[in-house]
Amino acid sequence: MGELRKDPVVDRWVIIDPQRVERGALFQMEEPAGRVEKPCPFCQGSEGETPSEIFVLGEPGRKPNDKGWWVRVIPDKNPILRIEGGLERRAEGMFDLMNAVGAHEIVIETPDHYGDWSSLEDVQMRRILETYRARSLDLRNDRRFRQVMVVKNHGRAVSLFEHPHSHIVAFPVVPKGIEEEIQGVISYYRRKERCVFCDILKEELRMGRRSIFESRGFLAFAPFASRFPFETWILPKRHSPDFGEIKGEEIADLARTLKATMGMAFQTLANLSCSLIMHTGPLHEYSRPEYHWHMEIVPRLSKVAGFEWGTGFFVNPIPPEEAAARLKGERTSV
Ligand SMILES: [Zn+2]
Ligand SMILES: [Zn+2]
Ligand SMILES: [Zn+2]
Incomplete structure (x- = not known):
């Protein structure tokens, strides 16, 4: 089993796992094994080739691990964290x-091998979000976990499987990125007695130059200090620290927002690879009411250069105002 080790300088947890499959490729200095396209273990009819399902939305009367599903959740065959055993902090x-204990699940988002978030039907997009919510609510019953995260990778640059899927990971520690945001939110709150994300939302709505798509409950926009070209955040208008508390009508709004935003991204950027990460508050006694959950979409257009890795200082050649304009199909002067 892998280990979680803490860097004592910046309190960052790292997973050290000599059993990872990507290990072999490191020594050969070659590309990781080819992408899995067809035959595909995530397609309808291949249910027997995956581990047994944990959660499913599907036709009434369907038998477990059979056809007739709409969304299917299975354990990852190559998990970064393992469900068995105690943490044995030492x-x-x-x-x-x-110990690297946690949960790592795969959400197979649709039976349609070639479906993507811009072309799925509204109802299917809602089912995916309902699945995220259901898993988030269920995983928190395991008191070993302090954080549930959802990550979706799309495209050749970031994903081994072509079939639309996402990862749900439950961590026994709060990831550094979330902890940093919480510290920022708390320090802003102390100074202003307001939520920094609520303030950002008001400002972006007022100004409009960086907004990409607005629905009743959500705003998608290019953040003021975007680290990456075409970086996009989606913020709920209602302040809530926890995605798990999302309401039914908000799921419908978020589904529309995601479809529209991804549609614009696919239209603007050919062969887009991107990662979508759900930033939601930690669980139980680690949750903070000041936090404001959101989604971050990071297109992988250019490789992050050595400079960024070494310094943590990002250089972005596309101003977010231009990114928003291009995504909306407006003419730009560049
Ligand atoms: Zn498939
Ligand atoms: Zn807020
Ligand atoms: Zn965030």
Whole structure:
């Protein structure tokens, strides 16, 4: 089993796992194994080739692990965190570590091998979001977990499987990126007694230059200090720290917002690869009412250069105002 080790300088947890399948490719200095296209284990009719399902939305009367599903959740065959066992928090000299225990699930988003988030029907997009909510609510019953995250990778650059899918991961620690946002939210709140994300939302709605799509409950926009070309955030207008508390009508609004936003991205950027990450608050005693959940979409257009990796300082050649204009199909002067 892998280990979670904490960097004592910046309190960042890292998974060290010598059993990872990507290990082999490291020594050969070659591309990882080819992408899985067809035959595809996620297609309808291949249910027997995947681990047994954990959760499913499908036709009434359907038998488990059979056809007739709309959305299907299975354990990842190559999980970054394993569900079995205790955390066994311990010290090694001055260092902290624990077992890499957690949950790693795959959401097979549609039986349609070639479906993408811009072309799925509204009802299917809602089912995917309902699945995220259901898994988020269920995983928090396991008191070992402090954070549930949803990550969707789309496109050749970021995903091994062509079939539309996403990952749900439950962590026994709060990931550094979320912890940093929480610290920022709390410090802004102390100074202004307001939520920084609610303020951003008001400002972007008022100004409009960086907004990409607005629905009743959500705003998609290019953030002021975008790190990446065409980086997009989707914020709920209602302040809530926890995606798990999303209401039915908000799911419908978010489904529309995601479809429209991804549609614009696919139209503007040919062969787009991107990652979509759900940033939601930690669970139980680690949750903070000041936090404001949201989604971040990061297109993978250029490889992040050594400079960015080494310094944490991003250089973005596309101003977010231009990104928003291009996504909306407006003429730009560039
Ligand atoms: Zn498939
Ligand atoms: Zn807020
Ligand atoms: Zn965030």
